Amino acid sequence: MRSGSNLEKVLAAGHFAVTAELGPPAGADTEPVRRKAELLRGAVDAVNVTDNQTAVVRMSSVAVSSLLVQMGIEPVMQMVCRDRNRIAMQSDIFGASALGIRNLTCLSGDHQKFGNQAGAKKVYDIDSVQLVAMVKRLRDEKRVLDSDEDFAGTVPMLIGVAANPFAQPYEFRALRLAKKVAAGADYAQTQCVFDVPRFAEWMKAVRELGLHTRCSILAGVTPLKSAGMARYMAQSVPGISIPEQILKRMNDAPRGKAAETGLAICREIVEQLRAIEGVAGIHIMAVEWEQKVREIVEGAGLLPRPSV
Amino acid sequence: MVKATRKPLEEIFGMVRGFTRVLVVGCGGCTSVCMAGGQKETLELADELAECARHARVPQQYACFVAERQCSREFLDDMEERVENCDCLLSLACGAGAGLMADAYAAVPVFPALNTMFIGADLDVGLYEERCRTCGQCVLGDTGGICPVTRCSKGSLNGPCGGTQQDGSCELGDGIHCAWHDIYDRLKGQGRVESMMVIRPPMDWMEKGPRTLVQRGFEGRYAK
Numbered sequence: 001m002r003s004g005s006n007l008e009k010v011l012a013a014g015h016f017a018v019t020a021e022l023g024p025p026a027g028a029d030t031e032p033v034r035r036k037a038e039l040l041r042g043a044v045d046a047v048n049v050t051d052n053q054t055a056v057v058r059m060s061s062v063a064v065s066s067l068l069v070q071m072g073i074e075p076v077m078q079m080v081c082r083d084r085n086r087i088a089m090q091s092d093i094f095g096a097s098a099l100g101i102r103n104l105t106c107l108s109g110d111h112q113k114f115g116n117q118a119g120a121k122k123v124y125d126i127d128s129v130q131l132v133a134m135v136k137r138l139r140d141e142k143r144v145l146d147s148d149e150d151f152a153g154t155v156p157m158l159i160g161v162a163a164n165p166f167a168q169p170y171e172f173r174a175l176r177l178a179k180k181v182a183a184g185a186d187y188a189q190t191q192c193v194f195d196v197p198r199f200a201e202w203m204k205a206v207r208e209l210g211l212h213t214r215c216s217i218l219a220g221v222t223p224l225k226s227a228g229m230a231r232y233m234a235q236s237v238p239g240i241s242i243p244e245q246i247l248k249r250m251n252d253a254p255r256g257k258a259a260e261t262g263l264a265i266c267r268e269i270v271e272q273l274r275a276i277e278g279v280a281g282i283h284i285m286a287v288e289w290e291q292k293v294r295e296i297v298e299g300a301g302l303l304p305r306p307s308v
Numbered sequence: 309m310v311k312a313t314r315k316p317l318e319e320i321f322g323m324v325r326g327f328t329r330v331l332v333v334g335c336g337g338c339t340s341v342c343m344a345g346g347q348k349e350t351l352e353l354a355d356e357l358a359e360c361a362r363h364a365r366v367p368q369q370y371a372c373f374v375a376e377r378q379c380s381r382e383f384l385d386d387m388e389e390r391v392e393n394c395d396c397l398l399s400l401a402c403g404a405g406a407g408l409m410a411d412a413y414a415a416v417p418v419f420p421a422l423n424t425m426f427i428g429a430d431l432d433v434g435l436y437e438e439r440c441r442t443c444g445q446c447v448l449g450d451t452g453g454i455c456p457v458t459r460c461s462k463g464s465l466n467g468p469c470g471g472t473q474q475d476g477s478c479e480l481g482d483g484i485h486c487a488w489h490d491i492y493d494r495l496k497g498q499g500r501v502e503s504m505m506v507i508r509p510p511m512d513w514m515e516k517g518p519r520t521l522v523q524r525g526f527e528g529r530y531a532k
């Protein structure tokens with residue numbers, strides 16, 4: 001075992017894994033964290049804690065991940081390259097290890113322009129591939145960057161990355177994952193899938209490169225709440241592709257039935273994803289809709305979650 | 309070359325209005341080429357400031373001088389006499405030029421009339437694009453001549469982030485192209501996509517204080 005995390009054990013045992021996302025509050029009150037975490041308890045194998053997503057100032061991912069550990073819920077801590085240099089990152093990774101955090105998803109991070117601190121100085125001292133390699137070095141070689149000295153203690157982190165099959169240049173996207181796997185990625189969580197044929201095409205390239213045998217692929221899904229949300233995501237969220245036919249279904253849903261339609265679409269997509277060779281699990285990003293996660297997992301026949 | 313642009317007139321006048329004799333110093337180097345601080349712009353600025361002074365009823369005199377290059381000490385020595393007859397200097401050079409002039413005439417206040425923007429290329433007359441962040445470790449050979457440090461919004465050295473849009477633009481929009489999308493296209497055209505598969509290690513950003521360069525062949529001259 002690399003980390004001994006529940007997520008690692010579930011994947012190693014060959015179960016179809018389920019993770020979900022929890023967005024920390026934009027404030028210092030822990031109540032929303034506890035409320036969302038309880039909604040996810042037992043419904044998923046691990047809970048992703050986002051790192052100041054969309055560049056809006058939020059409670060730190062290391063703090064919220066630690067709260068989840070205290071609650072007995074396994075976190076997947078997300079870490080972006082936007083806000084911290086290599087000193088702060090390695091320091092936070094030591095800290096996360098000390099706090100019992102065992103999964104780390106390494107990301108570039110949304111540009112600061114999108115958040116509430118548009119004038120911030122971006123950091124990007126290292127990029128997401130370099131971050132993966134840095135975490136692997138901490139874990140496997142017990143060395144910080146550019147140092148030959150051992151440190152005391154261990155950094156048992158399962159190393160995750162993001163992958164986006166729907167962003168240009170399409171042909172390079174499987175190769176981009178290959179770089180991350182070569183750098184040390186143990187699992188990948190993808191951008192939310194609406195366009196299943198394109199995702200299947202990407203998975204074919206991933207299989208041809210043999211990446212799925214070295215890195216567990218968790219396909220991202222997002223339930224659509226409304227036609228407006230679907231349109232917004234399709235038009236305004238970079239790197240998301242929603243086929244016209246899904247937009248139409250959301251648009252044509254009778255008044256008051258849009259959420260139901262969105263959940264039905266989500267269930268269908270999960271079913272299609274499970275049939276694709278090499279997909280090791282799903283990652284549910286129900287933005288401010290955590291109360292629907294259990295229903296999605298249950299509807300997919302994936303409850304109860306395995307105890308390993 | 310270095311690209312610069314003039315500060316708003318009100319801001320410049322605000323800096324110099326407390327001084328009676330102002331020497332406006334243009335630069336014949338980069339800021340002349342980008343039409344921000346050459347002879348023409350220097351004379352224009354002095355006229356506009358004189359007009360501001362008349363309007364504000366501030367008794368001021370403006371004189372002009374254009375140094376061949378303000379970022380070279382030898383050209384700054386030419387203006388010594390003029391500096392003796394002024395109360396402040398207003399520089400239309402880049403930050404390096406204005407700074408060196410301030411060193412050369414340390415007893416006289418020096419104010420910048422320009423904002424130095426970037427090292428860029430001319431896309432058209434009066435249209436410039438940033439092309440170099442002076443990282444000191446040029447990777448252009450591996451990236452098809454497209455600089456990821458400068459052009460990628462996240463400075464990624466290992467390929468595109470997940471934000472590239474369907475039309476190949478950056479997640480920032482505003483007509484900004486994804487640098488890595490362009491790098492991929494160009495390398496593909498040259499049959500060298502494999503150069504994108506190399507994992508580049510973290511950069512040494514060389515942020516160890518202001519950098520000094522001793523040019524090849526001059527090592528002996530500046531040996532400590």
